[in-house]
Amino acid sequence: MPSVTLPPFPSDVPTHPLLVVDYALIKANDRTEIDKLWKAATEIGFWYLKNHQVDPNEMFDMGVETMNMPTSEKVKFEQGDGGMSHGYKAIGANAVDDTGALDTVEYINIAKDDAFAYPKVARRSYPAATNARMESTIAPFIRKSTEVNMVLIEIFNDRLGLPKGALAQRHSPEELSGSEARCTKTPPKPQGMSEELRAIGAHSDFGSMSFLHNRLGGLQVLVPGTEKWQYIKVNCIYPFEPQPIPGHAICNVGDAMALFSGGILRSNIHRVVTPPGDQAKHERWSLVFFTRPGDSIILRALVEDSPLIAEAVKKSEDPAKYETGSTSFEWFARRTKNQRIKNRTGPETWQASRGTEHQPAAS
Numbered sequence: 266m267p268s269v270t271l272p273p274f275p276s277d278v279p280t281h282p283l284l285v286v287d288y289a290l291i292k293a294n295d296r297t298e299i300d301k302l303w304k305a306a307t308e309i310g311f312w313y314l315k316n317h318q319v320d321p322n323e324m325f326d327m328g329v330e331t332m333n334m335p336t337s338e339k340v341k342f343e344q345g346d347g348g349m350s351h352g353y354k355a356i357g358a359n360a361v362d363d364t365g366a367l368d369t370v371e372y373i374n375i376a377k378d379d380a381f382a383y384p385k386v387a388r389r390s391y392p393a394a395t396n397a398r399m400e401s402t403i404a405p406f407i408r409k410s411t412e413v414n415m416v417l418i419e420i421f422n423d424r425l426g427l428p429k430g431a432l433a434q435r436h437s438p439e440e441l442s443g444s445e446a447r448c449t450k451t452p453p454k455p456q457g458m459s460e461e462l463r464a465i466g467a468h469s470d471f472g473s474m475s476f477l478h479n480r481l482g483g484l485q486v487l488v489p490g491t492e493k494w495q496y497i498k499v500n501c502i503y504p505f506e507p508q509p510i511p512g513h514a515i516c517n518v519g520d521a522m523a524l525f526s527g528g529i530l531r532s533n534i535h536r537v538v539t540p541p542g543d544q545a546k547h548e549r550w551s552l553v554f555f556t557r558p559g560d561s562i563i564l565r566a567l568v569e570d571s572p573l574i575a576e577a578v579k580k581s582e583d584p585a586k587y588e589t590g591s592t593s594f595e596w597f598a599r600r601t602k603n604q605r606i607k608n609r610t611g612p613e614t615w616q617a618s619r620g621t622e623h624q625p626a627a628s
């Protein structure tokens with residue numbers, strides 16, 4: 266990574282506080298910590314995670330090496346417009362809203378299944394700089410991140426009153442899934458531009474659990490019960506402390522867990538905008554690992570398996586939304602495909618990309 270000192274998150278910009286969950290205590294089955302995780306996952310669906318032992322630095326290096334390849338090379342590995350997420354996404358390939366405004370980021374999505382199958386291809390092939398890190402960097406990162414996400418998913422399984430392994434079986438390592446690592450580069454804000462840019466449009470995450478490492482601000486959440494977008498604080502000392510607050514990653518719940526749980530777990534709407542203050546002058550890098558259900562798993566509330574979930578669906582204003590009739594693969598392909606600008610016919614295309622987002626009026 267270029268060795269520059271990044272400015273801190275400005276102290277005068279309002280932020281939305283998140284609970285800090287200690288992964289080591291979660292693993293030790295600490296009741297108070299599990300209660301804290303549950304509160305975070307059901308109220309805002311986002312939290313900081315510390316003591317997770319996942320070092321993102323080499324993955325950021327992989328991202329830089331991949332993005333430094335010539336565009337002519339990178340586009341050979343583009344996601345395409347058919348609904349596949351794995352691969353390279355060029356700047357401006359996605360809409361950020363229903364007017365068709367373009368996104369400003371490029372990213373590389375590497376399927377867990379490809380990382381584990383390498384040098385065989387499970388889903389698709391990748392640029393040479395990505396391949397060069399597949400075994401040394403990407404597979405170990407995905408293995409560790411999967412472990413963390415699955416520990417959290419198991420905790421939710423128990424708290425939801427589901428039979429042991431009900432959620433684990435929907436995330437089986439034996440089945441292909443949409444699980445993937447994503448490294449995103451956002452260029453600095455162009456000089457002289459005053460307005461805030463939307464780098465990634467408002468969305469809820471498509472899968473089960475997202476595990477995010479950030480170096481600059483820019484991530485915002487739509488605070489439940491308000492129409493207000495607020496930054497999540499990211500405060501790092503570059504290059505030694507790549508986490509939002511030193512050592513802290515950000516975790517959030519995605520649509521699949523919101524659906525399985527009948528809305529008990531919250532898949533909160535979020536977006537990425539220009540980093541605040543002086544941070545806007547710098548390139549922004551972020552790294553996420555998304556755990557998603559197996560391709561064939563139907564996304565629906567597990568009402569037969571848990572009285573708690575059955576009760577939540579019964580009380581919901583719109584119980585039908587918990588029967589999507591869609592497999593994880595279909596849900597994911599629909600959302601990915603309808604964000605692609607080439608598929609846009611009008612505002613309806615953006616609407617067709619939507620998931621379980623709360624407060625859709627604010628999208």
Ligand SMILES: O=C(O)CCC(=O)C(=O)O
Pocket residue numbers: 447449465470477479483484535536537551552553
């Ligand atoms: O870059 C970030 O901070 C968040 C990215 C994100 O929300 C996503 O890729 O789904």
Ligand SMILES: [Fe+2]
Pocket residue numbers: 468469470535
């Ligand atoms: Fe996201």
